[in-house]
Amino acid sequence: MPYTKSTAALAAFAIACAASSTPSADSPANAFKKHWEGRQVVVQRTLFTLVYDELGRVGATHRGRREGLTVTTPSKGTYLLFAGRQSQEDVVDSDPNRLIDRVKTAYRRNEHLQIGFTQTVTPLHVIQYPRGVPLVVSRVQTERAAVTLLLHKPEPKDEFATTLTVQWPAPLSRNLEEREPIERVIHQFITPIPPNRH
Numbered sequence: 001m002p003y004t005k006s007t008a009a010l011a012a013f014a015i016a017c018a019a020s021s022t023p024s025a026d027s028p029a030n031a032f033k034k035h036w037e038g039r040q041v042v043v044q045r046t047l048f049t050l051v052y053d054e055l056g057r058v059g060a061t062h063r064g065r066r067e068g069l070t071v072t073t074p075s076k077g078t079y080l081l082f083a084g085r086q087s088q089e090d091v092v093d094s095d096p097n098r099l100i101d102r103v104k105t106a107y108r109r110n111e112h113l114q115i116g117f118t119q120t121v122t123p124l125h126v127i128q129y130p131r132g133v134p135l136v137v138s139r140v141q142t143e144r145a146a147v148t149l150l151l152h153k154p155e156p157k158d159e160f161a162t163t164l165t166v167q168w169p170a171p172l173s174r175n176l177e178e179r180e181p182i183e184r185v186i187h188q189f190i191t192p193i194p195p196n197r198h
């Protein structure tokens with residue numbers, strides 16, 4: 001098709017539509033991430049992390065893995081969740097000791113043609129980060145109906161500590177219009193340290 005003024009106008013219109021469908025750099029969703037990523041925070045309510053060993057597909061054991069457990073909702077309270085793997089469903093409980101027992105049971109496999117079993121995930125213990133502990137928000141992950149803050153220890157800066165997930169009762173809007181109520185929930189667990197206190 002020859003390039004005419006009408007095709008140029010159509011092309012410009014298509015580019016404008018594409019640009020309008022892309023989140024801007026200063027969108028609420030990006031502003032939320034910028035506000036939290038890299039921030040030093042202090043724990044207000046205890047956060048939990050499971051330390052575990054995991055048997056890989058080729059038989060190698062990955063030792064001392066860590067996974068944050070704390071999930072909170074705006075209306076249904078807080079619970080602990082170990083995300084499912086190896087075709088298993090999530091393990092959910094409100095008590096860390098019960099959660100350890102349930103993870104042990106869920107990831108125990110009977111040996112074929114032998115007597116005994118294999119533990120594909122071996123929970124070791126739960127680390128607690130109580131009120132007053134300083135942490136750093138290293139990354140913010142936004143999913144369909146959840147926001148997760150990944151938290152590291154201040155020193156060494158690359159040492160993972162835990163996570164805080166806010167599970168929303170409905171899919172989040174594209175521009176995170178739910179930011180204000182989500183941050184009210186977050187502030188129940190962690191609060192930013194003012195810059196002059198760093």
